Amino acid sequence: MRKGRIIIEVDRCKGCLLCIAACKPKQIKISKKMNKTGYNIVEFCDEGKCNACTLCGIICPDAAIEVIEIIETEKK
Amino acid sequence: MTSDNKKAFIKGNHAVVEAALDAGCRFYAGYPITPQNEIPEFMSKRMPEVGGTFIQAESELISVNMVFGAVAAGARAMTTSSSPGISLMQEGISYMAGCELPGVLVNVMRGGPGLGNIQPSQSDYFQAVKPGHGDFRMITLAPSSIQEMYDLTFDAFDLADKYRNPVMILADGLLGQLMENVELKRDRKPLYLNTPKPWALTGAKGRDGQRILSLLMQPGVLEKHNFKLKEKYDLITKTEKRFELSGMENNPDYLIAAFGTVGRISKGTIRLLKQDGINTGLFRPITVWPYPYEALKEAAKNVKKIFVFEMNLGQMVEDVRLAVEDSSKIEFYGRPGGGVPTAEELYNFIKGKVG
Amino acid sequence: MSTEKTIYKKPTSLTDRPFTYCWGCGHSTIHKLIAEIVDELGIRETIIGVAPVGCAVFAYDFWNFDVTEAAHGRAPVVATAIKRVHPGKTVFCYQGDGDLASIGMAEIIHTANRGENITVIFINNTNYGMTGGQLAPTSLIGQVTTTSPNGRDVKNYGYPIRVSELLAQFEGVKYLERVKVTDAVSVIKAKKVIKKAFMNQINGVGFSMVEVLASCPANWRKDPIESNEMIDGEISKYYQVGVIKDVK
Ligand SMILES: Cc1ncc(C[n+]2csc(CCOP(=O)(O)OP(=O)(O)O)c2C)c(N)n1
Ligand code: SF4
Numbered sequence: 001m002r003k004g005r006i007i008i009e010v011d012r013c014k015g016c017l018l019c020i021a022a023c024k025p026k027q028i029k030i031s032k033k034m035n036k037t038g039y040n041i042v043e044f045c046d047e048g049k050c051n052a053c054t055l056c057g058i059i060c061p062d063a064a065i066e067v068i069e070i071i072e073t074e075k076k
Numbered sequence: 077m078t079s080d081n082k083k084a085f086i087k088g089n090h091a092v093v094e095a096a097l098d099a100g101c102r103f104y105a106g107y108p109i110t111p112q113n114e115i116p117e118f119m120s121k122r123m124p125e126v127g128g129t130f131i132q133a134e135s136e137l138i139s140v141n142m143v144f145g146a147v148a149a150g151a152r153a154m155t156t157s158s159s160p161g162i163s164l165m166q167e168g169i170s171y172m173a174g175c176e177l178p179g180v181l182v183n184v185m186r187g188g189p190g191l192g193n194i195q196p197s198q199s200d201y202f203q204a205v206k207p208g209h210g211d212f213r214m215i216t217l218a219p220s221s222i223q224e225m226y227d228l229t230f231d232a233f234d235l236a237d238k239y240r241n242p243v244m245i246l247a248d249g250l251l252g253q254l255m256e257n258v259e260l261k262r263d264r265k266p267l268y269l270n271t272p273k274p275w276a277l278t279g280a281k282g283r284d285g286q287r288i289l290s291l292l293m294q295p296g297v298l299e300k301h302n303f304k305l306k307e308k309y310d311l312i313t314k315t316e317k318r319f320e321l322s323g324m325e326n327n328p329d330y331l332i333a334a335f336g337t338v339g340r341i342s343k344g345t346i347r348l349l350k351q352d353g354i355n356t357g358l359f360r361p362i363t364v365w366p367y368p369y370e371a372l373k374e375a376a377k378n379v380k381k382i383f384v385f386e387m388n389l390g391q392m393v394e395d396v397r398l399a400v401e402d403s404s405k406i407e408f409y410g411r412p413g414g415g416v417p418t419a420e421e422l423y424n425f426i427k428g429k430v431g
Numbered sequence: 432m433s434t435e436k437t438i439y440k441k442p443t444s445l446t447d448r449p450f451t452y453c454w455g456c457g458h459s460t461i462h463k464l465i466a467e468i469v470d471e472l473g474i475r476e477t478i479i480g481v482a483p484v485g486c487a488v489f490a491y492d493f494w495n496f497d498v499t500e501a502a503h504g505r506a507p508v509v510a511t512a513i514k515r516v517h518p519g520k521t522v523f524c525y526q527g528d529g530d531l532a533s534i535g536m537a538e539i540i541h542t543a544n545r546g547e548n549i550t551v552i553f554i555n556n557t558n559y560g561m562t563g564g565q566l567a568p569t570s571l572i573g574q575v576t577t578t579s580p581n582g583r584d585v586k587n588y589g590y591p592i593r594v595s596e597l598l599a600q601f602e603g604v605k606y607l608e609r610v611k612v613t614d615a616v617s618v619i620k621a622k623k624v625i626k627k628a629f630m631n632q633i634n635g636v637g638f639s640m641v642e643v644l645a646s647c648p649a650n651w652r653k654d655p656i657e658s659n660e661m662i663d664g665e666i667s668k669y670y671q672v673g674v675i676k677d678v679k
Binding site: 143281 | 477488495511512515541
Binding site for chain 3: 059
């Protein structure tokens with residue numbers, strides 16, 4: 001399985017929750033934090049289940065999500 | 077058109093086309109309306125010859141907004157129409173003023189209100205010198221001969237670029253249709269034609285994107301923009317006033333104030349009065365905005381009466397009242413609805429007032 | 432050991448300014464897609480956009496390329512003139528359904544009929560967003576808006592206009608497709624379609640328009656997810672998604 005993580009640009013996020021609906025492994029959740037504009041934003045759960053599918057980024061209307069793929073270069 | 081390269085015996089509407097092309101206009105959009113139809117007709121032939129774009133717009137809303145687009149893209153562009161069409165263009169003119177875009181417009185005025193008629197008229201003085209919505213000004217030039225139709229149309233492009241502001245030629249059906257000898261100044265170099273327009277939209281090559289806009293929503297920003305426009309209008313007012321003043325050397329008892337076609341007719345009136353030994357001066361504003369108030373004030377100082385003649389119910393007369401100190405000296409005579417006064421008619425009016 | 436690679440991020444043709452549109456607004460998604468396409472086609476320095484009057488009047492704050500405003504409804508003719516002055520540039524207009532289908536209906540029809548080689552992005556959110564959710568020509572039958580409090584009744588308000596189908600009859604029109612952006616799959620599809628509409632212009636194919644069924648959660652009084660469900664449901668039932676015209 002591919003692995004990844006996302007970075008949410010706090011001041012672009014409006015907490016519309018479309019990313020939460022798009023994320024199959026449920027790695028995004030509503031946060032208690034608010035951004036400058038007063039939107040209740042979302043945050044990444046970081047439970048190691050993100051598969052770098054980019055669907056959250058694609059659906060995010062506000063271009064607030066950067067998706068990073070983590071590539072294992074050495075087997076443990 | 078009978079013409080060599082330099083001299084032509086042409087209609088005013090044709091002179092407008094030749095002047096625009098000589099001034100480097102390479103985009104024209106217009107919608108048919110009498111009495112200016114020769115302009116789009118002639119333009120449809122001439123513009124492609126010089127490699128420019130001619131579009132028969134499907135309405136005046138379309139033509140004025142095409143001019144908006146063309147000048148935003150950095151071209152010299154023009155549209156022409158007559159009174160009802162100019163009414164439709166007012167929103168677009170206001171946008172150009174707000175965005176500081178140098179569009180050129182020609183209004184070959186006809187009678188109104190409403191559909192009115194297609195006779196010559198000066199019924200749009202108000203909508204030229206007090207145009208559209210919002211706090212803005214439009215440089216307005218009023219020709220009175222076919223030579224001036226040519227010269228002032230040429231000037232309009234230079235003025236528009238110089239100030240980044242819409243400019244209107246305020247002509248009328250008579251000037252559009254009349255034929256006269258015109259000296260075409262093919263060698264005249266347009267000013268500012270090759271001056272870079274860094275504000276124009278040409279693609280953001282090597283730079284960030286830039287905008288052309290009049291929407292300024294943040295508090296105070298529009299107010300500041302308006303004050304900046306005001307500075308420009310003040311500069312235009314200071315530097316660009318033009319007028320013809322004649323007959324003042326004889327210390328005339330009377331002064332006629334008239335623009336455009338009526339200014340020209342008034343010259344005949346002045347000759348008739350001269351035969352009776354009555355000296356009369358002529359004040360003919362060429363820029364009706366900015367209006368040459370000071371020159372009129374000076375000329376009106378020592379005359380007994382100022383006769384204001386217009387082909388409307390009294391529009392420019394309001395500016396004359398602002399200019400002269402003693403407005404009880406003003407006598408107005410106007411012919412609305414497409415009526416064109418004769419020199420004799422104006423002569424009789426004056427005689428009736430002065431005995 | 433592991434390395435990291437960014438595989439999705441904000442396109443560089445967007446400025447750093449966060450969108451000021453409401454949460455979940457369709458305008459945001461389409462702005463982003465256009466910027467992604469501009470990046471991918473490498474046309475940031477040669478594209479010129481025309482923004483409408485409507486919520487997207489602020490588009491010029493968000494795209495980092497040349498953009499002009501246009502009076503309400505007149506964007507297609509402003510774009511036409513820019514394209515005629517700069518035939519080598521990519522010129523597009525972006526319009527809402529009040530702008531394009533109501534006050535600007537004459538402009539879009541004649542621009543289409545002249546077959547201007549421009550790209551039009553038409554945002555159909557079935558109401559007038561900016562002015563507070565009034566009825567648009569595209570509002571559905573029965574739709575409650577601030578000027579149809581009892582729902583759109585065809586006797587009084589007429590029928591919703593299918594603009595893309597209307598434009599399909601003009602020979603000057605080369606490409607028309609209707610898309611939605613309600614989930615990642617449809618967003619990917621919409622991007623392909625919009626990209627094609629730009630490619631058509633670059634390849635000289637001619638007038639291309641993409642109609643996007645977009646949400647206006649604020650005025651629909653729905654959250655973004657419910658709004659997308661409405662598009663997937665009744666809106667796309669009336670406005671069918673897919674190719675309407677594609678002249679090869
Ligand atoms: C001539 C004119 N009439 C009316 C308006 C007011 N107005 C501004 S935006 C708008 C409607 C925009 O609706 P739409 O095109 O659907 O765009 P949306 O806001 O939904 O994206 C109106 C009527 C205006 N600015 N200019
Ligand atoms: S009012 Fe509607 S169209 Fe406008 S920004 Fe808000 S959600 Fe978008």
